[in-house]
Amino acid sequence: MVESNKTFLLLRFILLGLTGHPKLEKTFFVLILSMYLVILLGNGVLILVTILNSHLHTPMYFFLANLSFLDICYTTSSIPLILDSFLTPRKSISFSVCAVQMFLSFAMGATECVLLSMMAFDRYVAICNPFEYPVVMSKSAYVPMAISSWAAGSITATVQTSLAMQLPFCGDSVINHFTCEILAILKLACADISISVISMAVANMIYVGVPVLFIFFSYVFILATILRIPSAEDRKKAFSTCSAHLTVVVVFYGTILFMYGKPKSKDPWGPDKQDLADKLISLFYGVVTPMLNPIIYSLRNKDVKAAVRSLVREKWGFPMILCSVTST
16 A cells, blocks of 8 residues: 555656635736746747848847747746646646656756846856957857757756655655756655755856856956956947846846845745745746846847848738737
8 A cells, every 4th residue: 555655656757836715816817917928939030030140140149039039949848837836736747747847847947047147148258358259159169069068957957856756755746836846846755865966066056156256257357358448339249239138147146146145034925925925936047037038138139129120020021010019
């Protein structure tokens, strides 16, 4: 009997989600679905204009297209599952689907950390060594850089997912989250999880700590170079080429720091409210950042705005009044 119970727990998990707050589920279903559609539209348009517009066939926009594709993959790995949980009375998930979802979520997060550091290097070369830029950031260089970002994210996701899903699970099979979040999964294990914890700590140092330091020092040199430019107009133009990337970096790592770096204080309304707040913060982190990325790059980049207007005007024949909306 004990063995059969363990086998069942290995086959399915129960996602708690917002079960304790049924009145919020329909509201959040509409909200998250709307944000997901914005993510698909915004990032899809960025990918499309990058492919179709020859003026955007540069390393910076190649990395941007990768970032947009990554954001679509990241949200698609979790949001459909979350939306389904809002409508399904019994919010269960099979062991295999849980493992796949955990892998994709972890892989996309790690890949984005590495990819943002690659984009910082691209901006460093463009501003600090502009004459060497065509050689250093040639196609034979930036394509392998992007591929290595995806490979690095996939490798660490494979390791972390394998370590987590090989653990024995017994007792309560309820995941107190919207998705198969790895920390929530580890809480269900009835074995020593120290190897998984140490492995995650090392992965965080490599995939979060190292890229943050790399980006920081890249922008130190970028800022120093910009400040040495004599013309105020040229300084503004140089900074505008990296302002969108810097904004995305601040939003991405700022939300990570807020989620995992905030002190664990006692909630005066009780542990249930604190638990709900933590889950909602995690939920919006996984949705808001991918939604903001195309907006940031569209609003702060004249080339992207021009490419979007050209695409709307030439490919679909929308009137000029609609094209002008993208410039506001």
